[in-house]
Amino acid sequence: MIWSSKRAFLALSLGLALLTGGAAADAKAKNSKLLPGYAAKENIDRVNQDIRWHTHLSEAIKSARSQGKMILWVQMIGQMDGAT
Amino acid sequence: MSLSQDPAYSVLKNELVCGYRDISKESYAGFSGAHRPDGNAIKTTNGAGPHNLQTFVLASDGTVLHCLPGYWNPQDLVREIEFAGRLHDLWTNPSLSRAAKDQAFRRMQLAHIHEHPQAMVRRSNMQGFDKKYEAKHRLHTSDTVNNVQLASLALQKGQKIPAGAFKTTDVIMHERMAVRPFLPFNQFDVAHFVDYGRPKYDKNEDFRNDSGMLVDRSGAKSQEMLGQVPQKKQKRKGGKMRRVVQAGGRGVVNYGLRAALR
Numbered sequence: 001m002i003w004s005s006k007r008a009f010l011a012l013s014l015g016l017a018l019l020t021g022g023a024a025a026d027a028k029a030k031n032s033k034l035l036p037g038y039a040a041k042e043n044i045d046r047v048n049q050d051i052r053w054h055t056h057l058s059e060a061i062k063s064a065r066s067q068g069k070m071i072l073w074v075q076m077i078g079q080m081d082g083a084t
Numbered sequence: 085m086s087l088s089q090d091p092a093y094s095v096l097k098n099e100l101v102c103g104y105r106d107i108s109k110e111s112y113a114g115f116s117g118a119h120r121p122d123g124n125a126i127k128t129t130n131g132a133g134p135h136n137l138q139t140f141v142l143a144s145d146g147t148v149l150h151c152l153p154g155y156w157n158p159q160d161l162v163r164e165i166e167f168a169g170r171l172h173d174l175w176t177n178p179s180l181s182r183a184a185k186d187q188a189f190r191r192m193q194l195a196h197i198h199e200h201p202q203a204m205v206r207r208s209n210m211q212g213f214d215k216k217y218e219a220k221h222r223l224h225t226s227d228t229v230n231n232v233q234l235a236s237l238a239l240q241k242g243q244k245i246p247a248g249a250f251k252t253t254d255v256i257m258h259e260r261m262a263v264r265p266f267l268p269f270n271q272f273d274v275a276h277f278v279d280y281g282r283p284k285y286d287k288n289e290d291f292r293n294d295s296g297m298l299v300d301r302s303g304a305k306s307q308e309m310l311g312q313v314p315q316k317k318q319k320r321k322g323g324k325m326r327r328v329v330q331a332g333g334r335g336v337v338n339y340g341l342r343a344a345l346r
Contacts, residue, residue, distance in 0.1 A: 034296045037122040043088035051096055054103030057146065057269065064101040064144035070172055071142040072096060072165070074087075074104040075274070077113055077311045 048081045092158035095165060100141075107138075108311060112275035115311030116286040126296060130156045130208040131253025133285040134278040136311065141168035143175050146269045153257060153278045154285075160204045160254075167196050175266055186265040193262035200254050208252040214281025215250050228256055228280045256280060283312065 035043075054060040057073065064071045074080075087096060096102055107113045114135030134153035139161070141150040150168040152161065174180070174188055200208075210218075210228065218226045219238035229235045234249035251259075260277055293299045 034127075034294060035125040036294070040125045041122040047088045047093070047096075051102050054101070055105065057103060057105070060101050060103035061142075061144065061146050064142075067101060069099065069101050069144065070149070070165075070168060071140075071144065071146075072100040072102045073140040073142055073269070074102075075107045075138040075140070076104060077108050077116070077136050078106060080104045 053080050087158075087161075089158045091162045095162055100165070101144075110274075111312070112278060113312045114283040114285055115309050115313045117307040117309060128155050129211060129253070130154070130160055130204070131257065132211050132214075134280060135283050136285055138274060138278055140269070140272075141165055142269060143172050147175060148264065148267050148269055148272045149175065150261060151257075151272070151274075151277060153280075154253070157204070157207050160200075160207060163200075163204070167192075167199075182266075189265035190262045193258045197255050197258045204254060205252055208254040210250050210253055210256075211281065211285075212245065215245050217282040218250065218280060226280070227251075227259065253280075283314075 054063065057071075060071050060073065063069075087093065112135060114133065116133075116136060131152075131154045133155055137154055139152040139156065140148060141164070143149055149171040150164060152164055156164070171189060171192065174185055174192070177185070180188070215228075215235070216238045218228050219235050223229065223232060223236060223239075228250055230251045231249055234246045237243045238245045238249065264272065264277070
């Protein structure tokens with residue numbers, strides 16, 4: 001299979017993310033079943049402040065085309081910057 | 085416990101264009117208890133809450149490369165995004181015909197099942213109440229059933245559902261994707277794709293203590309419900325549980341989503 005340089009970079013990033021995230025996430029996960037509300041809110045704020053969330057697919061496609069990236073499109077009940 | 089945590093967070097922030105849509109009004113949406121942004125979140129299993137949350141990975145032209153129904157562990161989510169990257173290479177390969185691409189798509193989807201580590205498979209055990217729902221409503225026709233005889237035990241009260249009775253959600257996901265090769269997003273039949281388990285999905289996080297034990301059952305039972313709440317359910321609760329479909333409103337959330345974002 002032919003890999004573009006961008007795609008190869010993504011694969012490398014994802015591979016590294018898997019390697020570095022795994023052990024820490026597992027250890028954390030074993031220790032707590034419930035994430036307290038204040039921590040959950042911090043996480044939600046982080047996701048909303050640091051990541052631009054398009055609300056129209058056509059806009060996301062336009063942006064993805066110009067950047068040569070794939071799109072992560074989430075369908076959910078509610079608003080990304082609301083309760084979650 | 086998914087999108088906001090590494091390794092998923094870094095990948096979303098740096099490698100992908102992100103977007104979302106509120107599906108509260110969609111007929112295939114499920115329902116759950118209302119939850120504020122500062123409410124608790126609890127761990128769950130891969131593929132839990134498929135009616136309430138779907139995560140698509142699309143090519144830059146809007147073609148569906150992959151779809152993960154419900155919540156997914158951050159490591160597993162990243163693994164599947166990496167897999168979608170491989171499908172993207174296939175989709176954009178100019179030397180292959182469409183038929184060849186579709187054939188390879190099917191083969192790769194099914195083959196990826198065998199690439200899943202054992203830990204991911206363990207995290208993909210379908211929720212017990214979803215198994216019971218499948219056994220009760222479509223024991224002989226559901227593609228989630230692995231062994232009808234074993235799965236039928238889910239209908240007996242107090243009977244433990246044996247391992248192997250149902251497929252794990254990682255398998256269900258890939259098998260369903262395999263028959264949907266490179267569809268444009270607007271042709272992807274979300275309702276059928278996410279159709280397993282019961283519509284209601286809630287773990288009552290705000291009514292549990294720090295150990296995760298449910299400590300306020302009456303509070304959990306009388307909480308406000310969101311999404312496509314059945315009329316029958318609203319009446320039985322004497323108006324305490326009301327249908328809330330707040331398009332564009334705040335305070336709307338479901339369990340799968342809560343778990344995914346925190």
